[in-house]
Amino acid sequence: MSSLPDPSSVKVYTVNGAASGSSSSLPDWLSRKRAANGKGKRAVREHVQGTIELIQHFEFPEASNRVKTTRDGHHVIATGTYKPQIRVWDLDQLSLKFERHSDAENVDFIMLSDDWTKSIHLQNDRTIELHTQGGLHYKTRIPKFGRALAYHFPSCDALCAASGPEVYRLNLDQGRYLAPLVLGGDKEEVAGVNCIDVNPAHQLFAFGVDGNGTVELWDPRSRSRVGLLRLPKEELLPTGGFNPLPGVDEPPSISVTALSSRQDGLSYAVGTSTGHTLLYDIRSARPFATKDQGYGLPVKNVTWIEGGSRMAGDGLVMSADKKVIKIWDRHSPSTNFTSITPAADMNDVHHVPGSGLLLVANEGIQMTTFYIPQLGPAPKWCSFLENLTEEMEDQTTRTAYQDYKFIDRRELTSLGLDHLVGTPALKPYMHGYFLSLQLYDTARVIANPYAYAEHREKMVKEKMEKMAETRIRTKKGAESVKVNKALAEKVRKDEERARKKEERKKKKVVEEDGMDVDQEGEDEEDEEEDEKKAKPGKTSLLSDPRFKALFENPEFEVDEDTREYALLHPSSVVAKQNARNASGSKGRTKTAVEEEEEESDKVSSDGLGRSDDENSDEAAEKEQSESEDSDDAGALWQDDIRARIAARDSGLRAQAKTRRQAGPSKRTPNVRLVPFRAQTGASGTASDPSATFGQRRSNKGKTRADDEDGFAGGDGAKEFSFVPTQSGNLQDEDYDAGGKKGGKKERRKGVESFGAGMEKVGEGYEGEPGETSMSESDRKGRSQRRSGMRSGSKNTFRRM
Numbered sequence: 001m002s003s004l005p006d007p008s009s010v011k012v013y014t015v016n017g018a019a020s021g022s023s024s025s026l027p028d029w030l031s032r033k034r035a036a037n038g039k040g041k042r043a044v045r046e047h048v049q050g051t052i053e054l055i056q057h058f059e060f061p062e063a064s065n066r067v068k069t070t071r072d073g074h075h076v077i078a079t080g081t082y083k084p085q086i087r088v089w090d091l092d093q094l095s096l097k098f099e100r101h102s103d104a105e106n107v108d109f110i111m112l113s114d115d116w117t118k119s120i121h122l123q124n125d126r127t128i129e130l131h132t133q134g135g136l137h138y139k140t141r142i143p144k145f146g147r148a149l150a151y152h153f154p155s156c157d158a159l160c161a162a163s164g165p166e167v168y169r170l171n172l173d174q175g176r177y178l179a180p181l182v183l184g185g186d187k188e189e190v191a192g193v194n195c196i197d198v199n200p201a202h203q204l205f206a207f208g209v210d211g212n213g214t215v216e217l218w219d220p221r222s223r224s225r226v227g228l229l230r231l232p233k234e235e236l237l238p239t240g241g242f243n244p245l246p247g248v249d250e251p252p253s254i255s256v257t258a259l260s261s262r263q264d265g266l267s268y269a270v271g272t273s274t275g276h277t278l279l280y281d282i283r284s285a286r287p288f289a290t291k292d293q294g295y296g297l298p299v300k301n302v303t304w305i306e307g308g309s310r311m312a313g314d315g316l317v318m319s320a321d322k323k324v325i326k327i328w329d330r331h332s333p334s335t336n337f338t339s340i341t342p343a344a345d346m347n348d349v350h351h352v353p354g355s356g357l358l359l360v361a362n363e364g365i366q367m368t369t370f371y372i373p374q375l376g377p378a379p380k381w382c383s384f385l386e387n388l389t390e391e392m393e394d395q396t397t398r399t400a401y402q403d404y405k406f407i408d409r410r411e412l413t414s415l416g417l418d419h420l421v422g423t424p425a426l427k428p429y430m431h432g433y434f435l436s437l438q439l440y441d442t443a444r445v446i447a448n449p450y451a452y453a454e455h456r457e458k459m460v461k462e463k464m465e466k467m468a469e470t471r472i473r474t475k476k477g478a479e480s481v482k483v484n485k486a487l488a489e490k491v492r493k494d495e496e497r498a499r500k501k502e503e504r505k506k507k508k509v510v511e512e513d514g515m516d517v518d519q520e521g522e523d524e525e526d527e528e529e530d531e532k533k534a535k536p537g538k539t540s541l542l543s544d545p546r547f548k549a550l551f552e553n554p555e556f557e558v559d560e561d562t563r564e565y566a567l568l569h570p571s572s573v574v575a576k577q578n579a580r581n582a583s584g585s586k587g588r589t590k591t592a593v594e595e596e597e598e599e600s601d602k603v604s605s606d607g608l609g610r611s612d613d614e615n616s617d618e619a620a621e622k623e624q625s626e627s628e629d630s631d632d633a634g635a636l637w638q639d640d641i642r643a644r645i646a647a648r649d650s651g652l653r654a655q656a657k658t659r660r661q662a663g664p665s666k667r668t669p670n671v672r673l674v675p676f677r678a679q680t681g682a683s684g685t686a687s688d689p690s691a692t693f694g695q696r697r698s699n700k701g702k703t704r705a706d707d708e709d710g711f712a713g714g715d716g717a718k719e720f721s722f723v724p725t726q727s728g729n730l731q732d733e734d735y736d737a738g739g740k741k742g743g744k745k746e747r748r749k750g751v752e753s754f755g756a757g758m759e760k761v762g763e764g765y766e767g768e769p770g771e772t773s774m775s776e777s778d779r780k781g782r783s784q785r786r787s788g789m790r791s792g793s794k795n796t797f798r799r800m
Helices: 380-387 408-412 437-447 449-468 483-513 517-535 544-552 563-568 570-583 590-602 613-631 639-662 695-697 702-709 778-780
Strands: 013-016 062-071 075-081 087-089 096-100 106-111 119-123 128-134 135-141 144-150 157-161 167-173 178-182 192-198 205-210 214-219 225-230 256-261 266-274 276-281 289-290 301-305 317-321 325-329 334-341 345-350 357-362 368-371 404-406 426-429 430-436 751-754 758-761
Touching: 062 106, 062 357, 075 106, 075 357, 106 144, 119 144, 144 192, 157 192, 192 256, 205 334, 256 301, 266 301, 266 317, 276 317, 289 334, 301 345, 317 345, 317 426, 404 408, 404 437, 408 430, 430 437, 483 544, 563 570
Parallel strands: 062 345
Antiparallel strands: 013 368, 062 075, 075 087, 087 096, 106 119, 119 128, 128 135, 144 157, 157 167, 167 178, 192 205, 205 214, 214 225, 256 266, 266 276, 276 289, 301 317, 317 325, 325 334, 345 357, 357 368, 404 430, 426 430, 751 758
């Protein structure tokens, strides 16, 4: 036997019915029928592109029950419902030959001849029907409802298993019932017989018993039981045994649901109600192989696949429940040659002998046909399948809906097509509708004329982002951080700060213990090794695979412009706003180039490329953190507060003693007094450090006459200085004509002096020599209206 191929390399082609692995068959409106053009004409079936219909009309109105091929290989016979009927297909013509209706639904049938002309059928109303080429030949009944049917060719006995211990025998040669075979004996109760097998090598009868998990072997010559096979319940039950539950008195039962014998006459395949298939050698009471279907459903069919296998070799076994078909090697049951999951629940599976073709009767309208080239060649009647395997990739579900678009109710409303609900334009399906693709494109363009431009912009953006990922990144670990870069940088800084803090704590503890450097290093290495052995290293948030999408998936990006973020991080939002206002870029977002330049200007978290100022800041931060962490080490409680207070008082007393030794001195304010008028002589030169800026400027290139008048030159600017004192402002009379203190200035009539150099002219002012006297109106202002001018108000002027 050749080695089994890889299950993934085994190709399974669906040549009839729904595709393997699809959730359901194609809907009727898509592939079933097309409306007739005229009255009285039959509906024409549509052809779906991408599908292959090997046998025409290979279907039933509702469901199919059993399917088999004749021994000559030219016909297929199947039974189904509704209405109960029998159909025959001619394989040479790949079409339906005829259909024949019956009164009751078919349970099982056996072909008596090599072709389709003679058959016997077991109905679910306890009826056994004999059919010939012309139709129903004879009908009879049995006492109990039948479950399985078999035929013994040497004796012409038709064996009918029913819901009881009896197996009825109908002899077709004599035309009468013979004594039934009673199973179980006196000590064992049999609820029924589920299946019958007649060994083709030595004609031994095998009956699968319902309820007690046994297989009884009978000799047709002596019509007595010659062997009993008990299934290992401990291995087949889910719990490995029976655990009684409250209110449950009987253990769960195991039934034999399928039987098949091999051509060599020594091997049996037994299918159970627990979903297991056991392979037995007739000379041993223990199974040599066990296969679990995995669904826990009763096994419906077991078949030995003999001959015709190209790559798999002989000795393959096919087991099937209503969900899955598994083909596996009897020597290695743990691995599958292939596994097939049809679209609908299965009722029967038939393997065409010597080929790679499987016929499936299921709960769907269309019966399914699978072709597996690695299992065997195509039959003679469909040899063209050999040349179509490359074009027979399963595309049914991918191409059947190529002209339709599935949309839900919300999208239908957005397109403005909700008024089409209930019309033939919308095909209801699950939670939405199927809509013509041409109509969908037209409605989408009308609803959003810029759909193409938005799609193009999106595609360009994705392409640019993909190209940006190939750029060289200078930051360590930046290739893994695509979104939330600020959060990633904050996490790195926190981790680095925590690591440094932990190192400082360890170092401080070691220094307090008084250990020397060599011993300290050895102990630290030992402690690190012990910690690594004791517990695994702490996983960083950036390297944790659970949070990988937080820094890679754009859907997890933190939006800093939302209100929720502002409520959770008010300080960061204010700082960001202030930075925008300072840069003058308020209301304008940064471009991709600006963001990348900003990221490149940032200092990486690994500490490379830092300036001296940053190092000094780091040192200051380190000292501050050490001072803050001193409380953890207990340094704060070791401080002597009284000693620090005494040292401060002693320093204050020393300063007071120094002032007493210097003698009494009048405390003067730390204010330099500047004369009101610019001084002349050596003290008013530009070299005098006490001279003001105006004095230095006026002394440069001025005349004697200018100095006497107090002007600083030809520009007419004059200096006024306010000189505060401790006791109050100096009066103008305290200065003489030269501006020196101690002089007495002559008072003028009508002039009131206050402050330093401020005067107010009142009544009786005589004026300076050479000064013309002002009129009353010029001196006090107007007290009457101007004549000849329009008044803006009727209010009278008040006299001063």
